[in-house]
Amino acid sequence: MKRRPMHYERDLDTLLELHRRSWEINFPGRRFDSWVFTASLESSARRDEVFIYEDDDAIVAWLWLAFPGRDGAHVRHIQVVEDHWGEGIGRRVMLDAIATARARGRRVLTLVVTKSNARAMALYRSLTFTVERDEGERQRMWLDITRSYLLPDEAESEGSHNT
Numbered sequence: 469m470k471r472r473p474m475h476y477e478r479d480l481d482t483l484l485e486l487h488r489r490s491w492e493i494n495f496p497g498r499r500f501d502s503w504v505f506t507a508s509l510e511s512s513a514r515r516d517e518v519f520i521y522e523d524d525d526a527i528v529a530w531l532w533l534a535f536p537g538r539d540g541a542h543v544r545h546i547q548v549v550e551d552h553w554g555e556g557i558g559r560r561v562m563l564d565a566i567a568t569a570r571a572r573g574r575r576v577l578t579l580v581v582t583k584s585n586a587r588a589m590a591l592y593r594s595l596t597f598t599v600e601r602d603e604g605e606r607q608r609m610w611l612d613i614t615r616s617y618l619l620p621d622e623a624e625s626e627g628s629h630n631t
C-alpha cells in the first residue's frame with residue numbers, strides 16, 4: 469500500500485462519494501452538507517493534512533488529520549473502501565497517522581467516534597485509545613503517542629511512501 473498527499477481537484481469527487489457513505493454509517497438520518505465538507509477539506513489538503521492510500525493505483529483508504537495546538541494531532545476522518553474492510557488496512561492507516569503525528573512533534577492523538585460504529589470502536593480500542601469525554605452517541609478518545617510499542621518499525625511518515 470502506498471501513501472500520497474491528496475490532490476484536491478483530482479481526488480475530490482472520490483472522497484466526496486466515500487464520505488457520503490461514511491456519513492450514513494456515523495450520522496444516520498442526518499443531512500450531509502457537502503459544501504461544508506468540501507470547503508474544509510480543501511483548506512486541509514492545501515496544508516498537506518489529507519492522505520490517500522493506494523494499492524495498484526486504486527484508492528483503498530484515506531486519512532484526514534488536523535494538528536491543533538502545540539502537542540496535539542486529531543484524526544478528523546479515516547475511511548477504508550468497503551470492499552477492503554477487515555483486511556487490516558484501517559489498522560495500518562491508524563499506525564501511519566500515529567507515525568505522521570510523531571514526525572511532526574505531536575504527543576497526543578485524538579478522535580471522535582460514533583459508539584454504534586463497532587468496527588471503528590474495535591480498531592481504536594485495540595490501539596489502546598481511551599475515552600476522554602463521553603458525548604452521548606459519540607465519544608472523544610485519546611492516545612499518548614510518545615509510547616513506542618505501537619510502532620515497532622517507526623514507519624516513515626512524510627510525503628509519498630509505502631506503508
Ligand SMILES: CC(C)(COP(=O)(O)OP(=O)(O)OC[C@H]1O[C@@H](n2cnc3c(N)ncnc32)[C@H](O)[C@@H]1OP(=O)(O)O)[C@@H](O)C(=O)NCCC(=O)NCCS
Pocket residue numbers: 490493494545546547548549552553554555556557558559560580581582585586587588590591594
Ligand atoms: C472503521 C474502518 C476505518 C475500519 O477499517 P478496516 O480496514 O475494516 O479495519 P481493520 O481491518 O484494521 O479492522 C478493524 C478492527 O475491527 C474488527 N472487526 C472486524 N469485523 C468486525 C465487525 N463486524 N464488528 C466489529 N469489529 C470488527 C477487527 O477485528 C479489527 O480489530 P483489531 O484491530 O483488534 O483486529 C472502516 O470500517 C471504515 O472505513 N468505516 C467507514 C468510515 C468510518 O466510519 N470511519 C471511522 C470514523 S470515526
